[in-house]
Amino acid sequence: MSRKRLLIIAHAPSPNTSAMRDALLDGARSPEIEGVDARALSPFATAPEDVVAADGVLLLTPENLGYMSGALKDFFDRCYYPCFERTQGLPYALCIRAGSDGTGTRRGVETIATGLRWRAVQEPLICRGAWRAEFLDQCRELGTLMAAGLEAGVF
Known part of the structure; x- marks a missing residue:
């Protein structure tokens, strides 16, 4: 069985979003998941070839003025x-x-994801309001679930 590739495209401009990115990556690299290679890139560093090579994508963005970050929008503009x-x-x-x-x-x-005909495999994780430590646990769980689903061939 060939290894699957999970790409985490994360705009993490603050310590909190950086911790969330790291938790997503930690979850995706759980020791019980052996058949998935996970890596995280900034939206600015992500090229179309990175997306094409991936078997699944996890997107992380802060909410900026009620919308996705400019960095994630830039990624979509360049890669769509x-x-x-x-x-x-x-x-x-x-x-x-x-x-x-x-x-x-x-x-x-x-x-945008609908336009690309990407397939959402889970309801979005929205970490709302004041910072809470459990956001990191939720991110770890999301990373693990995404990688496990890829490894099992569910996604």
Whole structure:
């Protein structure tokens, strides 16, 4: 069985979002998951080839003015058309660090992902309100579930 590749595209401009990115990666690299290689890239460092090579994608963005971060939007702007024909059906999950409610951010990302014909494999994880330590546990769990689903061939 060939190893699967999970790409975490994370805009992590703050200590809290950096910790969330690291927790997603830690979860995806759980010792019980042996058949998945996980790596995290900034949206600015992610090229279409990175997405095409991935078997699944985890997106992390802060909520900025009720929308996804400019960095994630830049990623989609650069990669949409080069990925369009080549990544249809790609399983993805979304994690939002929302100071407010995350609704606009979720809607924006889902609209683009729907256009790409990517397949959401879980409800978005929206970490709302004041910072709480359990956000990291939720991110770890999401990373683990995404990697386990890829490894098992569920996604």
